[in-house]
Amino acid sequence: MNEMPNLEQASAMTSSKISAKKVQVYYGDKQAIIDVDIEIQPRSVTAFIGPSGCGKSTFLRTINRMNDTIDICRVEGSIKIDGEDIYDAKVDPVQLRAKVGMVFQKPNPFPKSIYDNVAYGPRIHGMARNKSQLDDIVASSLQKAGLWEEVKNRLDEPGTGMSGGQQQRLCIARAIAVSPEVILMDEPCSALDPIATAKVEELIDELRENYTIVIVTHSMQQAARVSQRTAFFHLGVLVEEGSTQDIFTNPKDKRTQDYITGRFG
Amino acid sequence: MSLFWLVVIVLAIALVGYIAGRARALASAGGDMRDLHSLPVYYGANVAMKAAVPAFLILVLWLLVQPFVVHSNISGMIPESAVGDGSSLGLVMAEVRRTAEGLENAVASGQMTDDFARNARTDFNDITTRLKDAGQIVTSQITQPIMRAAQAYRIMVSNGNFYMSIVVLLAAIAGALWGVRETSAEFRARNTVERGIQVILFSAALIAVLTTLGIVLSLVFNTVEFFRLYPAMDFFFGLTWSPSFSGRGGSSELGILPLLWGTFYISFVALAVAVPVGLFAAVYLSEYASPRVRAVAKPMLEILAGIPTIVYGLFALLTVGPMLLSVFGDNGLGIMKAGTAVMTAGLVMGIMLIPFVSSLSDDIINAVPQAMRDGSYGLGATKSETVKQVILPAALPGIVGAILLAASRAIGETMIVVLGAGAAARLSLNPFEAMTTVTAKIVSQLTGDADFASPVALVAFALGMTLFVVTLGLNIVALYIVRKYREQYD
Numbered sequence: 001m002n003e004m005p006n007l008e009q010a011s012a013m014t015s016s017k018i019s020a021k022k023v024q025v026y027y028g029d030k031q032a033i034i035d036v037d038i039e040i041q042p043r044s045v046t047a048f049i050g051p052s053g054c055g056k057s058t059f060l061r062t063i064n065r066m067n068d069t070i071d072i073c074r075v076e077g078s079i080k081i082d083g084e085d086i087y088d089a090k091v092d093p094v095q096l097r098a099k100v101g102m103v104f105q106k107p108n109p110f111p112k113s114i115y116d117n118v119a120y121g122p123r124i125h126g127m128a129r130n131k132s133q134l135d136d137i138v139a140s141s142l143q144k145a146g147l148w149e150e151v152k153n154r155l156d157e158p159g160t161g162m163s164g165g166q167q168q169r170l171c172i173a174r175a176i177a178v179s180p181e182v183i184l185m186d187e188p189c190s191a192l193d194p195i196a197t198a199k200v201e202e203l204i205d206e207l208r209e210n211y212t213i214v215i216v217t218h219s220m221q222q223a224a225r226v227s228q229r230t231a232f233f234h235l236g237v238l239v240e241e242g243s244t245q246d247i248f249t250n251p252k253d254k255r256t257q258d259y260i261t262g263r264f265g
Numbered sequence: 266m267s268l269f270w271l272v273v274i275v276l277a278i279a280l281v282g283y284i285a286g287r288a289r290a291l292a293s294a295g296g297d298m299r300d301l302h303s304l305p306v307y308y309g310a311n312v313a314m315k316a317a318v319p320a321f322l323i324l325v326l327w328l329l330v331q332p333f334v335v336h337s338n339i340s341g342m343i344p345e346s347a348v349g350d351g352s353s354l355g356l357v358m359a360e361v362r363r364t365a366e367g368l369e370n371a372v373a374s375g376q377m378t379d380d381f382a383r384n385a386r387t388d389f390n391d392i393t394t395r396l397k398d399a400g401q402i403v404t405s406q407i408t409q410p411i412m413r414a415a416q417a418y419r420i421m422v423s424n425g426n427f428y429m430s431i432v433v434l435l436a437a438i439a440g441a442l443w444g445v446r447e448t449s450a451e452f453r454a455r456n457t458v459e460r461g462i463q464v465i466l467f468s469a470a471l472i473a474v475l476t477t478l479g480i481v482l483s484l485v486f487n488t489v490e491f492f493r494l495y496p497a498m499d500f501f502f503g504l505t506w507s508p509s510f511s512g513r514g515g516s517s518e519l520g521i522l523p524l525l526w527g528t529f530y531i532s533f534v535a536l537a538v539a540v541p542v543g544l545f546a547a548v549y550l551s552e553y554a555s556p557r558v559r560a561v562a563k564p565m566l567e568i569l570a571g572i573p574t575i576v577y578g579l580f581a582l583l584t585v586g587p588m589l590l591s592v593f594g595d596n597g598l599g600i601m602k603a604g605t606a607v608m609t610a611g612l613v614m615g616i617m618l619i620p621f622v623s624s625l626s627d628d629i630i631n632a633v634p635q636a637m638r639d640g641s642y643g644l645g646a647t648k649s650e651t652v653k654q655v656i657l658p659a660a661l662p663g664i665v666g667a668i669l670l671a672a673s674r675a676i677g678e679t680m681i682v683v684l685g686a687g688a689a690a691r692l693s694l695n696p697f698e699a700m701t702t703v704t705a706k707i708v709s710q711l712t713g714d715a716d717f718a719s720p721v722a723l724v725a726f727a728l729g730m731t732l733f734v735v736t737l738g739l740n741i742v743a744l745y746i747v748r749k750y751r752e753q754y755d
Contacts, residue, residue, distance in 0.1 A: 098645030
């Protein structure tokens with residue numbers, strides 16, 4: 001019986017896609033993330049919830065080293081993806097970001113055609129040997145993003161001319177096109193109306209089959225709808241992490257309970 | 266009454282009106298500011314505005330119109346016979362004006378009585394000497410018709426000034442009274458002042474527009490005059506530029522093509538230097554440089570824009586020219602004969618334009634939303650890939666606008682060309698040969714004794730007009746592109 005916890009631990013070690021240990025993030029002198037430990041499961045949706053300024057977006061951005069683009073930002077601790085430390089000196093952040101895609105709060109298609117938006121990543125990474133292969137990547141990415149039927153006849157039109165919901169799904173297609181393993185989403189629906197939000201949520205649920213998804217959201221209903229696991233952040237600390245059902249029906253921490261029942265936040 | 270005192274008095278009336286309006290408004294509310302519709306200052310400002318603005322508008326209009334009225338009246342007085350051979354009505358009128366001013370100054374300095382200046386009918390010798398003694402400029406013997414005209418001129422001007430003073434003062438007083446009368450607690454002074462401010466701002470904008478119009482018109486009139494003396498076909502399509510200053514320009518060949526060629530050639534060299542260097546500097550400053558480097562480097566680069574162009578000209582003449590000559594001259598490759606050449610002027614002009622291109626491009630690159638960069642980095646693109654594929658295409662219309670503005674600056678540049686490119690009008694492909702530009706030739710046509718009746722001098726206006734049309738066209742295209750770009754992100 002003594003072996004049981006060990007086995008469980010071992011299986012958790014091997015099965016988790018992203019494993020963060022003692023992560024600290026500083027903006028200049030200010031500490032934004034304090035001692036965060038989290039295991040993120042592959043092929044599932046993990047939601048980060050918490051009040052504004054709690055550090056959930058900051059933590060999300062450490063997973064693909066987007067914080068490197070901010071001069072004063074400093075990260076300590078270890079984050080491993082598939083057992084490899086992404087803050088190791090050997091790791092090229094540019095390559096990492098191809099593996100860990102990101103979708104932003106506001107849809108940000110490039111001022112290019114729909115086709116060029118999706119083809120952008122495959123082109124810079126040299127993923128297609130010829131034009132027809134590139135066409136295939138673009139088409140399959142748009143299909144996976146549920147946008148193909150709407151845009152297949154107007155791939156030459158600018159991506160900026162679409163509706164907000166379509167733009168966000170285009171950004172998801174753009175991220176899928178470089179075949180990432182992890183997709184990070186930073187409040188992907190906050191700029192969308194309810195119908196577009198429903199479509200994106202449906203898409204996230206479908207993408208779960210092939211990708212590990214981490215989503216930051218302000219909407220607890222959204223976290224409950226799309227995620228399997230939920231992590232609650234407060235003041236830079238990871239307060240509680242567990243299955244979504246447990247967090248919403250049976251929170252262990254008082255702060256989590258107060259937040260999900262709407263007492264603050 | 267001199268103009269200065271007139272302005273002072275109108276301002277004084279406005280000040281008195283301000284105080285009176287403010288006091289009356291407060292009095293009408295029983296001294297309680299809260300019962301007024303507007304703050305007390307607005308009532309004062311309303312009166313002051315009504316006193317000063319119409320008065321000054323009348324003053325300005327009167328000053329603009331009076332010379333035309335006087336001129337047309339007086340020139341009718343001059344008989345045909347007074348306009349001698351080889352002279353013109355314009356020259357005689359200039360003489361009349363000088364004489365009238367001479368009389369006025371002589372009276373003002375007490376060397377002539379007003380009565381004498383008005384009524385002298387005979388003995389023009391005496392008057393000429395007396396004017397000369399009074400230190401006035403009199404070019405030739407004053408003849409009877411000129412004297413008559415000058416006397417009439419002087420009287421008309423002084424009468425005009427007198428009536429102008431009366432009308433302006435009446436307008437100021439009437440405006441002040443009107444403003445004070447309508448002042449009461451219910452009067453919406455705040456809204457009236459707002460409208461008044463709008464009028465003042467509008468007239469400021471109007472002045473800028475009218476000045477442009479005036480410049481264009483003065484160019485147009487002289488250009489038309491030039492084309493009356495010199496065939497337009499020869500001007501626009503002539504391949505030779507050789508003005509002959511003797512013989513009233515009869516044997517001059519005034520073809521603009523060599524000059525335009527020089528202008529565009531030098532501008533092309535300048536842009537070939539300025540656009541890549543400026544653009545790369547802008548990309549470095551906005552995308553790569555740390556805030557500390559940027560804080561130092563950007564102002565340093567912009568200092569270049571503050572150097573007077575004549576200093577650049579000296580740099581071309583004394584440094585760049587000899588340097589090029591040592592490489593491409595007789596001791597080197599042997600394709601350059603003198604320090605002044607298209608290359609010399611073009612290189613230096615390119616350096617001058619770097620801050621133009623970099624500063625404007627930097628602003629435009631910074632205006633590209635951060636979300637675009639994030640999107641690109643998030644897909645695993647490097648910085649230079651992001652710049653090349655996302656930022657420059659997004660900023661391209663604005664950058665093109667910046668380049669066109671720099672181009673119109675290059676085309677209009679004069680001093681660097683005068684000192685760096687030489688003065689020979691030549692159609693040649695060799696960038697190490699001396700050439701000259703439209704602007705440099707405008708300078709050389711108009712410096713020295715310019716006779717504005719000959720095509721050799723008037724051609725300057727036609728050159729200026731051509732240049733104006735070219736740069737205006739470039740500016741319109743640039744503004745159009747920049748505006749189109751703005752619509753994308755706002």
